Amino acid sequence: MKxxxxxxxxxxxxxxxxxxxxHFKMNDDQGVAFIIRQPETVTEIERCQLAMAACPVExxxxxx
Ligand code: SF4
Numbered sequence: 210m211k212x213x214x215x216x217x218x219x220x221x222x223x224x225x226x227x228x229x230x231x232h233f234k235m236n237d238d239q240g241v242a243f244i245i246r247q248p249e250t251v252t253e254i255e256r257c258q259l260a261m262a263a264c265p266v267e268x269x270x271x272x273x
Contacts (some may be wrong), residue, residue, distance in 0.1 A: 212233060214272065232256065
């Protein structure tokens with residue numbers, strides 16, 4: 210199953226959290242975002258894809 214992931218290029222801009230706060234969260238200690246819950250519904254997947262598109266450094270991927 211495909212999963213959203215965040216690589217270490219994240220610059221902690223918070224854009225993904227603003228797009229999909231039920232799925233992305235900032236780890237302020239490490240200065241990166243992380244996934245708190247993978248999307249399950251089509252709507253949730255679309256929301257996470259918006260977050261992926263909003264990422265300025267293409268840190269978010271959607272892979273198996
Ligand atoms: S949008 Fe990209 S760079 Fe910004 S916090 Fe999310 S993963 Fe990091």
